[in-house]
Amino acid sequence: MMLSYRAPLTQIVILGMASLMTSGMHSAYFSLKFANGATGQSTTVISTGGSPFYWSAVIAAFLGGGLLNIIKPKHQVFVGGLSYSLYIALSAIIQQSPPPSPTATIVQPIASVLLGVGTGLLGSAQAALVMIYPTEDRKASYFATLWLLICLGPAMGDGMAFLLDSVNPKFTVTTSTSAAFAMITFFGSFWALSMCDPSTIIREDGTAVNPPEVGQISSELVQLGRLLKSPRLALLLLYLVTSNYFYYWQSTAINVHYFSLRTVHFNSVGFWLAQGVGAWLMAWILDSNRPRRTRAVIGLVVVLASCCVVWSGGLLYQFLAYNDVLPQAGADLFGLGSTPNAAAVSILYVLMGAVDAMFQAFAFWLVGALTNDYATLARFGGYLKSMQTLGVTLSWALGSAGQVRPSDQCIVIVVLICLSLVAAYVVILALQDTSKAADAALLEESK
Template sequence: MIKYYSSLTQVIILGFVCFCCPGMYNALNGMGAGGQVDDTTGTNANVALYTTFAVFGLLGGGVNNILGPRFTIFLGGLTFALYSGSFLYYNHTHSPAFTIAAGAILGIGAGLLWAAQGAIMMAYPTENRKGTYIGLFWVIFNLGGVLGGLIPFGLNYHSTVGNVNDGTYIGFMVIQIIGAFLGLALAPPERVIKDDGTNVVVQPTPNVLREFLEVLKLFGNKWMLILTPAFFTTNFFYTYQFNVINGTLFNVRTRGLNSVLYWAAQMVGAFAFGYFMDSKRFGRRKRGILGLTVVFVGFTAVWLGGLFLQLQFTRSTTADHTINPHNTIDFKMSSIYTGPLFLYIFYGMLDAMFQTYCYWLMGTLTNDSTQLSRYAGYYKGVQSAGGAVAWRIDAVGTSFLAQFIVNWALLTASIPLMAPVVYKIAETSGCNEEGYEPRPLPKDDSVYASDEKA
């Protein structure tokens, strides 16, 4: 029997919160242009979103340490519903101001939600189950993107042109509001019990000034600085994948189907990779080295395939409706649909593996949930700064090939730079950065048989 205060239960609840809130956002954003034919408003909204996200992602860890995860996630979750509602408004008015403002507000809320999420996901599991828990969370979370993609696919099945309909946006809003309130069901961190029967390590609640200073110290933390290029890159490619590939090449119903398959691939990639990162066959450092190698080789292979697709079209040819009227590729056109589809699936799978690896790597640095909350905030802040730059690059009309080259170059350069942190990995982490070492983990499987303790 799974107990409410067990770390597993709490991660599952968190997964369903993100299933409802960012999961639905991912489904909406994954269609390209927020489901609109003209991508200008959606792109500018994402620039505003990721700009504020970069700031409040950094501050989100501190806010979470002060307010606690329940209220931090609840407040953040409500902003996702506001953003979906802004596209419903745009469908009727074609006025972009509210949608762009809602994007900026969502950046604030997303920064809060994801900082709290990262702290829970990295601090609640025992050291030998962090990869598994991260993978489990990613499966539940991306199930939201899968089911969310089915909404526009089903509601727009008989439409091959135009924007998605009102029912799509209303459906997203309702689910996201439910998800925000579900965040209130999370238990206080100090009451959560890990799989080995110990409590989650939580430092005393700091005052606002002390917490702000602790966040600032991250800019002098050598491990965070080394990881900064990789963090910057982790969402950078979303603009290219969502707007250039899915939003440009496919009609509206096929974009919904592609979104389903993209997030489904993320579920598979995250769970399998997370399970591998907890493998007992190798020591933790060796798993770190192997994981980094798999991510690097995988990205190289997939983006090489992407180059062949990108060389077949440009921004000018897709804008010419005599050549490509209303984003014409439909899922029934198997001869031209299959190749781009599988490429898009592998893009999604590699994204999940990359982010799972980043969370796992941060989780090897400490077991202190307070510090991990700051790490998660730093990660999301830097990641969102990259997203803001990427969306702005697209907004100013940068050629598709140039966007592709920038993405591939960033991935190729940033992933190997993570190696010094991988080399630093020890078999067990201190509960804080002052050198406290927890008791050794048991070598048998008794660590998993903890339901009676919880």
């Protein structure tokens, strides 16, 4: 069946394509930069600028949920997307005058903050719309569609880096390459303007999306403050933080630490493609015809079982195989320097990608199950993305500063997963089979 242009799923695909051409191409570009020999820093520092980016993204994502009730989603996605082309352009300038030059010293933190704000605005819009547009029985499928498109960007970038590094390890990222990626991300941000207004969207069951009247900044700030007092969101706080906390350890302690540069990119391709598989597996479970609470319990059990398998492997790797190779060399699956455990560690890393997506998919579905109200879900989306960004921020800050050893970080992750799943189960116990009655009461209160 052909989807109309104004169909909710079509709009999510348009949003996904905009994300692919902005944040996705940003990841692709810096995968090439990392392969270009910038091995003295992690890809995270190279592609974001570190601390200024993360903390500005946390704040912008939280506020972005309320902003979505004031401006049109396409304008928020447009502004968020522009930050990626601007950051790539500024990075090319910094490349010509690297630190500690005055130009780099001034431009780098400014560029990082701008990217953080843009990332927060784009991420909050993605999180909100993927919960607002679908019907109650399609929320996980919509997330999986969007997530697959988002993950294609870094997968493409690492694929290109793997091929280039295999053919010519000394290739360089030229100014022309930077300009090309800046133009692609620039086009992607304008692509977002092709999204329809939410007021014209009709869901598959015939219900209208019904965005609220344009809100006031002061009232939205009050509503955002009230989110922090919500018992359900307080219970989900740990789960949301955990859902992005483990990325830093996986990238640095497994992939970058253990493998050669070429194999890092090869593994990353599998990692990001596995994310799409994991998201769709959860969609199949969470969008089934069973009662909502039953689906939630099954989903939680699947996430728990998956985490037990891969993080048991993670603990075994950390305490038995972590020191198998010298960080300066790294195991190479395609040449000299491989170790007996290299293939197993590579598979473990890819499987972690699938489980990460399952963990995240459940987070989006669970928050989306709390209500169908547009204004509320917009704020929930900002809160969700902000707490997820807080998770990776804390993990990065502790790990990059050397305050927490990789072995301790691994244990912390396992403990966080266990505690967050318990908190998620408490939220599940209060789930109703539909949010329509609660939404009707909310509507009456707002009149």
